[in-house]
Amino acid sequence: MKILLLAALFALANAKHEQYIGWKSYFVGPASSEQLASLHSNSNKFNLDILSRPTVQNAGLTLVHPDSQEGFVSTLENLGITYSIHVNDVKVQLDRDDEITEAYQRSLGKFWNSSLPYENYQNWETIVSYLSETAERNPNITKLVKGGLSSEGRDLYYLKISSTDFEDWTKPVIVIDAAIHAREWIGIPVATWIINKLTDELDEADLLEKFDWIIIPVVNPDGYVYSHDYDRFWRKTRSNHTEHWCLGADANRNFDHYWNTEGVSQYACDETYAGVSVLSEPEAQFVSSIINEHLARIALYLTLHSYGSTITYPWSHRIGLSNNALGLHSVGIAIVNGIQELALPQFPRYEVGNSALVLGELISGSSDDYAHSIGVPLTLTLRLPGTIPRSSAGFILDPQYIQQVVTETWKGISAGVRRAGELVN
Template sequence: MHSIFFLSFLSFLCLACARASRIPGLPPVQSLKEYEDQVVIRFNISDAKDAAALRTVVDRMLLDVWDFTESRVDIRIPSRRIRFLTRALPSSLLDNHSILVPDLARVAAATYPSSRPSLGQNPHQHFHQGTTPASQDPIKYDIADVYFHDYQPYSVIVAWMRLVDSMFRGRGLIQMISIGKSYEGRDIPALRVGIRPDHVTSGHRREIILVTGGFHAREWISTSSVNYVAWSFIQSMDEDPVVKKILERFDFVFVPLLNPDGYDYTWEVDRLWRKSRQRTKMSYCPGLDLDHSFSYQWDSEGRQHEPCSGSYGGEEPLQAVEASQLVNWARNETENGFKFAGYLDLHSYSQQVLVPYSFSCQVQPPNIENLQEVAMNLAKHLRLSNGESYTVASACGGSGSESIGPFVEARGGSAIDYFYHELKTRYSYQIKLRDTGSYGFLLPSDNIVPAGEEIFQAMKYLGDFLLGNNGHEWLQESDGDEQEPPTKDDELPITELRKRQPENMSGDEHT
């Protein structure tokens, strides 16, 4: 079986690369020339006054905010504009900044595929900075290493998912699906992975754990990580009893590339393109930020007015075609009797597990303590894989009125808020993957496998946690029949949740 798959895999790889619209390994020259004049600067912020000053400059100069936490903001800027930036910022910010990426063109070029590994090479031998190779157990060469050795263009990703579908479709429920079409007409592919136990009837209502990536085109590590986790669950179903139990109970739906148009554009034209490629009211500023396009608390601050902004979510909720397609697919699943038990939306970078709500730091979900506890265990299992630390924070960008997030980027309309509030997905998170700033969105490809391993371990924890019904506060078993969730929009009070939860809710036993 493995030898047949191996030959098929090599054949697929050659055909996919040959059919790609451009030669893999050859980055778009024009955009790299533009990057030669650009740097990434980190500003350390200590108070709301500095944050407000930086927000004003970001809005006025339409700067590209790479990332922000409660204490700092990373910004990409052409070197020639630094002089104007320094004039507009207070001295407190100028005295607390550093250059993260001084040679953006070189770092961007290095993310494109350069060479394929020979059959004797093992990409797992590459380790992320801070990980000790000597502490790692030897890993046998796996045929999928050929695929995960590099970031892959859209055409290769689709071909690989089709191959997985053709090789494993007979195994319970493993199939490639499309959740819709992008603005430019590309399929938004997904892999649906599950097991149908013999003793369970085909009409039994199942639950879904959704994993998405590629909301923002330049975040290649999020796309590769979703596919790596899908592959890991498929490969483990016969060997890992925990994985088998999880897949017998849940359907995992892996959507690696919600923004295929923008992703393809990063390969063909501009490596650091963020948004979709949908037309806006300003023809010279195309694209919508998919993660500010969902209908729950859309444009909560009234800042969705600038199409040239990197966080522009459109003129109305769900105007972004791809966000609308995801919502339509999800609602169709619920109408067909499925429930969403969990949702992980993968992004980069900063190594954080983010908890709803994204639209406001002043409003918290009713089950915030439960969300935070599970988030801390997700961070724990992310760390246990390779030793990389992940922190837990609010998706709004902080925990109080003076947090940085509200000052830097428009909020509202996020996917995790929508799935949590509208589709009652009680455990909904955004995970920002590697790294913490050395490379940012231009993470080297030797991080693909270890980053994927980290997410796989976190996903195993989440699935095992949900198997204990701790993730289904509304669900009670009675003679094998499931009761319907409450009809009220508000979640159950935390005090009631605590009564229903076992003492070992922390999940430490799920390793």
């Protein structure tokens, strides 16, 4: 019986990631805006899953199905776009990634109540426990709020942090969220580190005295759990609209701003499916309601994604700058300069600019465009570092770099928040 049980467990472990047998990942480096546009125009043709969006300055990372690999490579060569294979067998590399994170978890031992370890990625239950315990330890400045339920019935949490209980209307509000895309794990430790630096390890008192904060560490808990347990590259929500057999939608294409017009798919199984209607996803409703509730005071909305080492700002749905482009760019540069004070040379320097121009594609229904369109003066998307460029590292940021990334990113965000405060006052 014991042998049969061990055999069953072994079979189950090896069955994970089976859907990616034969897939390859490629570094793709367009050298001009024309090549970048051509690459995006072919993405639907080959059903590419873009993990890291390429720019003219930095190569991106793309997953390619076995049936599309020959045509994809031929197209790149015809277009003169440089490429190299990142991983020859995605399933094998995902198994290795699992081994790395599991080894780190074993080395950490039991999770204790007082803090989160930043040497690994945490499961949903641990994150919720951390939020609850942080609020309990800091009752005078923190409040844990439930903002609704996900499609699968999980509570959607955010933490309010304020020295004046959000009652001082002269203080600007800063809103930061992470993991609207389920597979973008590194944003969550950055968000919880920000909470830590505003509560248990507060050493920059002006950030609490001058600003009120709303931190949403996991916008999309259903997808995040699914990406841990079943499909590492799951990106969408897990909503179940009966008219489609494929689950979920891209919550960052679901907001009420030129919804379903640019950079989206009409096919429910695709990664960029915009949903059955505007705000059909509870997770998008969750973020939208927070923004609207505090709209009069929000100075900066910052949404954390990965990966790509870019900071972009509206507009995303069209070629054209916001009327506040100078202020947006100023905050983006402040964040980059702060990051660079601590950054490691392994990762590229962040690019800052208009989303449509930097990424070379149009995107509609995004949270940052939506927030900006209804009156938030400063809205930016920060895409964190991922795999080391041109290396054969896996598909997660190696846990050994988490502490580095959260530390350098907080350095940048704190500088950007101060700059935002100067611009709105």
